[in-house]
Amino acid sequence: MVVKINENYLKLKSSYLFVEVARRESEFVKNNPEADVIKMGIGDVTKPLVPAVIEAFKDAVDEMGNAETFMGYGPEQGYDFLAEAIIKNDYEKYGISLETSEVFISDGAKCDTGNIQEIFGIDNKIAVTDPVYTVYVDTNVMAGRTGEMEDGMYDGLTYLKCNAENGFVPALPEEDVDIIYLCYPNNPTGTTLNKDQLKVFIDYAKENKAIILFDAAYEAFINEDNVPHSIYEIEGAKEVAIEFKSFSKTAGFTGTRCAYTVVPKELIGYDSEGNEVEINPLWNRRQTTKFNGVSYPVQRAAEATYSEEGKKQIKEIVDYYMANAKVIRESLTDLGLEVYGGVSSPYIWVKAPNNMDSWAFFDLLLNEANVIGTPGSGFGPSGEGYLRLTAFNTLENTKEAMDRISKLDI
Numbered sequence: 001m002v003v004k005i006n007e008n009y010l011k012l013k014s015s016y017l018f019v020e021v022a023r024r025e026s027e028f029v030k031n032n033p034e035a036d037v038i039k040m041g042i043g044d045v046t047k048p049l050v051p052a053v054i055e056a057f058k059d060a061v062d063e064m065g066n067a068e069t070f071m072g073y074g075p076e077q078g079y080d081f082l083a084e085a086i087i088k089n090d091y092e093k094y095g096i097s098l099e100t101s102e103v104f105i106s107d108g109a110k111c112d113t114g115n116i117q118e119i120f121g122i123d124n125k126i127a128v129t130d131p132v133y134t135v136y137v138d139t140n141v142m143a144g145r146t147g148e149m150e151d152g153m154y155d156g157l158t159y160l161k162c163n164a165e166n167g168f169v170p171a172l173p174e175e176d177v178d179i180i181y182l183c184y185p186n187n188p189t190g191t192t193l194n195k196d197q198l199k200v201f202i203d204y205a206k207e208n209k210a211i212i213l214f215d216a217a218y219e220a221f222i223n224e225d226n227v228p229h230s231i232y233e234i235e236g237a238k239e240v241a242i243e244f245k246s247f248s249k250t251a252g253f254t255g256t257r258c259a260y261t262v263v264p265k266e267l268i269g270y271d272s273e274g275n276e277v278e279i280n281p282l283w284n285r286r287q288t289t290k291f292n293g294v295s296y297p298v299q300r301a302a303e304a305t306y307s308e309e310g311k312k313q314i315k316e317i318v319d320y321y322m323a324n325a326k327v328i329r330e331s332l333t334d335l336g337l338e339v340y341g342g343v344s345s346p347y348i349w350v351k352a353p354n355n356m357d358s359w360a361f362f363d364l365l366l367n368e369a370n371v372i373g374t375p376g377s378g379f380g381p382s383g384e385g386y387l388r389l390t391a392f393n394t395l396e397n398t399k400e401a402m403d404r405i406s407k408l409d410i
Contacts, residue, residue: 008144017134017378018042038401040389041372045252050313056304060297071296076288078105082299085306096232105294107257109217109246114139119282124178127158129170131379136181152381161382172204183215188379188388189349190341194226205240212241220250220318222344238264251305251314258302321346324398325391331402346391353410361387369404
């Protein structure tokens with residue numbers, strides 16, 4: 001007998017996008033140790049945790065050091081105090097009512113969007129936008145829902161193109177699908193869908209008994225009135241959608257790790273005989289079996305983001321990053337480049353000049369300007385010829401990066 005591997009992993013033809021970016025960065029720095037590299041690629045933040053969060057974090061750690069207030073295993077779904085704060089602050093103000101049992105606290109939206117596919121049958125037909133956050137695709141490849149990759153696309157997946165020609169608004173699938181991944185404000189393009197555009201997908205899901213997996217990790221950056229902060233602002237969405245949100249980019253929790261997923265009790269799927277099955281208990285079972293919960297101090301820290309001081313301090317950080325986005329967007333536009341996003345998102349999607357491909361543009365910026373972006377082709381075939389820049393660096397570095405790029409012959 002021999003140990004057999006999950007051969008679906010062998011379908012992943014290239015290394016994970018950000019691993020390759022890091023490899024090229026490391027090689028460049030090794031060969032150019034004196035270079036001052038400005039990182040605008042991976043979506044990691046630079047601002048530290050705000051004072052209100054730090055205070056709550058420290059207080060909770062002190063509790064853990066006292067026998068009378070020490071907390072052991074917590075509920076895998078998260079503590080009610082955080083779920084209640086989430087519902088009150090992120091949903092009730094939009095007229096959305098939820099129960100705490102519909103909110104599941106986790107250690108990251110990446111984990112949840114990757115793990116959620118486990119509760120669905122292997123024969124479901126999956127649709128993703130193109131370009132797309134790679135986790136949605138790769139985890140379904142790993143699970144065995146796809147064939148091999150050809151021309152940048154996996155056989156068995158339905159790709160919904162998002163490009164300048166359609167205003168980055170994906171069309172409905174031309175073939176029947178069961179699960180649709182949507183991310184808005186979008187990673188990587190930084191574009192948005194308004195309520196009417198999103199309602200089209202909700203109506204499709206209701207008509208076709210499909211489910212929408214809606215990644216709203218960047219909703220705090222929305223600055224447009226008609227762009228929903230939650231998919232549940234739209235009538236009927238609770239019947240067809242699971243929503244993912246995160247404290248990572250909003251409150252600087254990229255290293256602290258906390259997020260949440262909302263699974264409404266109205267949401268149903270079907271077993272092999274066509275019987276209705278509630279989705280909420282399935283995700284609850286998955287989490288209680290495979291996840292041990294987010295630590296108590298981290299959840300207290302997340303709760304503090306909703307305090308009066310926490311809200312004020314975090315808004316200042318969000319505004320800071322969006323000011324960076326404005327600098328990037330306006331600077332690149334002034335250079336005559338095609339630029340998208342950066343209005344209700346910390347991501348800016350840039351068309352490579354002179355018909356360059358994505359990796360060539362990446363290498364140009366790295367080698368000539370010492371600026372790191374993320375090649376659009378890594379997000380799917382429709383990303384070819386584009387580059388993603390993030391607004392999460394410092395304002396000083398952002399301005400310096402734009403100054404360097406302005407001096408390039410492009």
